[in-house]
Amino acid sequence: MLNNLYTIIIYPLVQIIEIVFVFTGKIFKNTGFSIVGVSITVSLLCLPLYAVAEQWQQLERDIQKKLKPKIKKIKSVSRGDEQYMLLSTYYRQNNYHPVYALRSTFGLLIQIPFFIAAYSYLSRLETLNGTSFLFIRDLGAPDGLVPLGGGINLLPVLMTLINCLAGAVYTSGFPLKEKVQLFGMAAVFLILLYNSPSGLVLYWTMNNVFSLVKDIYYKISYKHKFKIVIFLFSLVCIFLSLYIMTIYKGNFSLRLLLAVLFIVVSLVPWIIPLAKKLLSCLPRRVCIPVYTGFLDFMVPMAALWVLTGFFIPSLLIVSSPLEFSYIDNYTTPVFFIANTAKQSFGFFIFWSSCLFFLFSRKVKNIFAVAAPMVLMFALCNVFLFAGNYGIISVNLVYNSSISHGLPEIIRNLAVLLILALFVLILYFSRKLKFITVAALLCLFSITGLSAYHIFLIQKEYSASREYHNNRISELTQVTPIFTLSKAGKNTVLIMLDRAVSVFLPYIFDESPELYSVYEGFVFYPNTVSFNGYTSIGAPPLFGGYEYTPREINKRDEVPVVIKHNESLLMLPRIFSEAGYSVTVTDPPYPNYSTKEDLRIYDPYPKVKALVTDSVYTKLWIKEHDINFPSTSDILKRNLFWYSIFKIAPPAFRQGIYLQGDWCAPVSSQKTTLTLNGYSVLDYLPKLTAVTDKEINTALIMVNNTTHETSFLQAPEYRPVLNVTNYGNSPFKKEMAYHINAAAFKRLAEWFEYLKEQDLYDNSRIILVSDHGPEPNFVTKIGLPFNVDQFNPLLMVKDFNAKGNLKTDMTFMSNADVPYLAVKDQIEGPINPFTGKGIDTEAKKSPLYIAISGSIHLADPMTTTFMLDPKKDYYVHTNIFDPANWERAEKW
Incomplete structure (x- = not known):
């Protein structure tokens, strides 16, 4: 019951406080100023409520003043039931009831839900911990500014003094009862907040400062109070427009439009009185x-x-x-x-x-x-x-x-x-x-x-x-889920969703030890993907050139979901039918489900299919x-x-x-999403079982660490609640860089484990992505689309390969991956669904790249992708040379 009341009454106020905290923090880059911004905003929002409360309180005072002489006389001449009946009759004659006296406390009641909301939010806010502001050393702890007897908290005392001063100004000329009430509440807040985090006390202190200013203004110029509210509202709107144009990042046209809108909104309160005067000239029945x-x-x-x-x-x-x-x-x-x-x-x-x-x-x-x-x-x-x-x-x-x-x-x-x-x-x-x-x-x-x-x-x-x-439910420990062999051959294919190829040199330069850890790997930077999103970019990676967007559209008698499933099943079938021990984890969109629906593997009992994303x-x-x-x-x-x-x-x-x-x-929140994949990479040594049996294995893994962006703690790029070290890369302020660096470092730790277990040399390892990032982080060659988005990661380590990481500029595509995975292992490999051989002959001609492909999952009954030759391109030889890209409509 209490939880429901909190959700309905207090939670909306918490959300208002939170959104103001976020945006003031983005403006001032300081948590203390965020708290001040929250206080000012909440106070401004409450001004109309305070105005209503003041009217009700003044009405109550006027009525009490009017009724007081007669009430005093009734009480002096009667007792008991007679007094009650006389007072009741008198109140009824004056349309008054004693319960109306609660109206005088309305101004105080307004503050209670806001206080509860602020307390519940700021007292648990992790970002306050260890954050300083002006003379306050830690906003997440009591201030302890006076070094006596273990430290006396000065800020709550200052808050109470300001509160009492505001109360004295406000209650000037009021009855003693109202003065006692306000000063009593000031004492209560002192007791409640004395040992609270100084960030919360700062919030309430600023509320009291604002209240003091408001009360002084009301005393000096009460009849103009509405104009000052309008002025402050307009000032906030103008400030927001300046923020959007100078600090807020985004499309310039959009920012300009929003800034103009805020300027217009700031003028509305001043235009309304003019509009009223104009309307007054119209016939009364129209105006009112x-x-x-x-x-x-x-x-x-x-x-x-x-x-x-x-x-x-x-x-x-x-x-x-x-x-x-x-x-x-x-x-x-x-x-x-x-x-x-x-x-x-x-x-x-x-x-x-x-x-x-x-x-x-x-x-x-x-x-x-x-x-x-x-x-x-x-x-x-x-x-x-x-x-x-x-x-x-x-x-x-x-x-x-x-x-x-x-x-x-x-x-x-x-x-x-x-x-x-x-x-x-x-x-x-x-x-x-x-x-x-x-x-x-x-x-x-x-x-x-x-x-x-x-x-x-x-x-x-x-x-x-x-x-x-x-499925795996609640885990108490990590146990192995796949097996690699010391005596046989291990083929490991890891798709790192949206891994950024162009970041690799910067990651390795920032951590030079990775060059030797990635022993035997060849990095292919000149690699292209066939679409910028997983739904169309992943099928070629798993199924080869028969599952590029253009080739999928040629088989227009088969639903795209069937062809998508074929691509996911092709390599597991080839390896399992050749006697390999096969494990598949987290295939992308089986049966076009965003939650892994592993039923497509049910007809193949020799293929072990698992969900690992978010499990750990x-x-x-x-x-x-x-x-x-x-x-x-x-x-x-x-x-x-x-x-x-x-x-x-x-x-x-x-x-x-x-x-x-x-x-x-x-x-x-985004770090939690990153953790769904990151935890799998971090646990890879514990997830790997080792066998001495002479068996061949195939591990086909998909991991989303590189897809879910968040800042991580450099130099190891590990998840923490508050990042303090962003590294020294040119891209240290790009979340995409952080998650890519984290993936390569966790994989490096696994590779070290494989070396310790004598599993590295007899393993062929392919690291690949389905596509790159949406923005062009590095490549700027003047084409009307982001080349980096169509430049996937591709790294290959063959059996017994030696030497530090090498770079090879050979023209590649991620549709080469199936061929790279099976070559020299499966004789005459063919696609079990179409009967066609697996090769890379398609690269001898320019490749059709679906710039226009949809980012949504297709309708299961759809047989082709919606492609637009006016937007799509052919590319060949070198993707970093704009001369090698040509619009598809010209072919």
């Missing part, structure tokens, strides 16, 4: 619409609640229920929908209703008009401007960047403006009830769709129980005693932000998403 009721406000807000709390989360999860099942201690994904619904209820129902009832009729009218307007904006953004961001992970990180062109943003804003004008026309025409009826129909529709989604989710979850029971994450975190958030914690927090992201205009989505951090203060 009838008062709108609570239902006109609440029905759209209820629809927003269902949209963000149920519909959007269920729409995401229903696309892959298995992926969101059995996460940590939560079995059914319906839990995460219910949790998001509670958070959304707090935002759109509880707090919005509180605000609606607090304000005057005029403000209620504004709320009642704004609610359907926001609902229409949300529906428009969800269904008409959904965006194309690629595949999203269970940790809610997209596999591509969030970006929108200026034309799309302008179209979106134009549509929203038309919708806003439509609502205003209905309002001034006294026909807002039509919008309310439409919102009610919308509420019923999305409620029904949400219920249907939840039914499908629960149905697939129930069907998945048997599958889950066959919790154990790794436990063993290393680092407080990374779990996947369930990330979902519980970010699924609501995902809903806000979807209903927001495209212009603001990049700022909400924040490269997968979702407005979190640290990137540890």
Whole structure:
């Protein structure tokens, strides 16, 4: 019960505090200033509430002053029941009830939920630990500034003095009861916060400073207080526009548009009074619409609640229920929908209703008009401007960047403006009830769709129980899952998803010892992939040239999902049918499922297929005693932000998403995602069993460490909660560099283990990626696409190869990998599905590169990829020479 109340009442305020903390931190690059920014923002947001509280308190004082003489007389001449009856009659005659006295405490009550929210957030914020600010040595601990008797905390005392001063100013001329109440609360806060982290005390001290300034201003110029609020609001908007243009990174056109929008918003409060004067010239029946009721406000807000709390989360999860099942201690994904619904209820129902009832009729009218307007904006953004961001992970990180062109943003804003004008026309025409009826129909529709989604989710979850029971569940230790032979031959193929080829020289130069550790390896930098994303780039890697996008499209009688599965099965079948002991881990998108559906290997009992990604994450975190958030914690927090992201205009989505951090203060959420693959690489020595039997083995492994970006602690590039050493590479501030360096270092440790176990020389090892990164980190050759994205990693160590790492500029593609894996081992290798031989003859002609290929998984019934010769290219000989790239439409 208490947890539900916290989620509904306090959690929305925590999220407001968190988002302000994040963005002020990005502006000032200092945690202390982030706390100050949070205090100022919360105080500004509370100003309207304080204004309402002040009105109620003043009303109570006036009534008490008016009734006091008569009450005093009644109490002096009567006792007991007679006094009670006389006072009750007197109160009723004056339309008053003693319970109304609570109105005088409203200003204090406002502070309580904000205090609880700030306390729950700042008292547990890891980034405060060890962070200094001005004269405070550690924001995560009591200040202990006075070195007497073990240290006296000075900041809480200063906070209390400012609080008392603000109270003295505010209660000047007030009854003694109100003064005692305020000074008593100041003492309570001193006791509560004395041993609290100084970051939390700093927050409350700044609140008191702001309160003092506010009270002084009210005393001096009470009648102009609304103008000062408008001025401060406009100042914040102008400051945000300056931040976007000078500090915020992103597309210039987008930044310019956002900056202009904030400037326009800053002018709106000053334009409204002018608009009122102009409207006053119109006929009265047009200017003054009838008062709108609570239902006109609440029905759209209820629809927003269902949209963000149920519909959007269920729409995401229903696309892959298995992926969101059995996460940590939560079995059914319906839990995460219910949790998001509670958070959304707090935002759109509880707090919005509180605000609606607090304000005057005029403000209620504004709320009642704004609610359907926001609902229409949300529906428009969800269904008409959904965006194309690629595949999203269970940790809610997209596999591509969030970006929108200026034309799309302008179209979106134009549509929203038309919708806003439509609502205003209905309002001034006294026909807002039509919008309310439409919102009610919308509420019923999305409620029904949400219920249907939840039914499908629960149905697939129930069907998945048997599958889950066959998987590795809670681990207490790491045990071997594959075997390599000392006496036979071992073929190891490791696909490092999105590994960056162009980073390799910089990683090895930063850690020169790697040159000798990677003994016998040949690095092929002049390698091309056939697409920039896994869904189309991985099939050639596993299946060879028969599974390039162009060749897949030639077999237009076979669904692409079947051809995709063939590519994943080809090498395991070839090796197992030749008598090899075969292990496969984490194949990409079997059966086009984002959660590994290993049933495609069921017809091949000699192939051992396993899921390792995320299996070892919790154990790794436990063993290393680092407080990374779990996947369930990330979902519980970010699924609501995902809903806000979807209903927001495209212009603001990049700022909400924040490269997968979702407005979190640290990137540890992304580090958790990195850990899903990193933990596997780190445990490789423990996952490797050694046998003296003369058997041949094949290990085909996929690892996502290089796909999930996060900063790691240099020079070893290991996961930590707060990174302090970024290394000395030119790319030290690129998360992609960190994860690539981590992968090569953990593999180096495994190679050392293989050498110790006499497994290295008799092993052929291929390191390859399906594609490169989206941005061009290194290659700048003037082509209209990012060459680095089509430049995958390729490194090969053959049996008994010696010498330090070598570089070979031979023209290669990742479709060469199957041939490299089987050559000199399998005589006359053929594709068991097509009967065609496995070779590299296709490289004798220019290769068709699908620049245009979709980043989504295709519909299972689709037989071809959507390729565009106007965007696609042929390439040959050297991918770093722009003359070797030619548009496909010219062929």
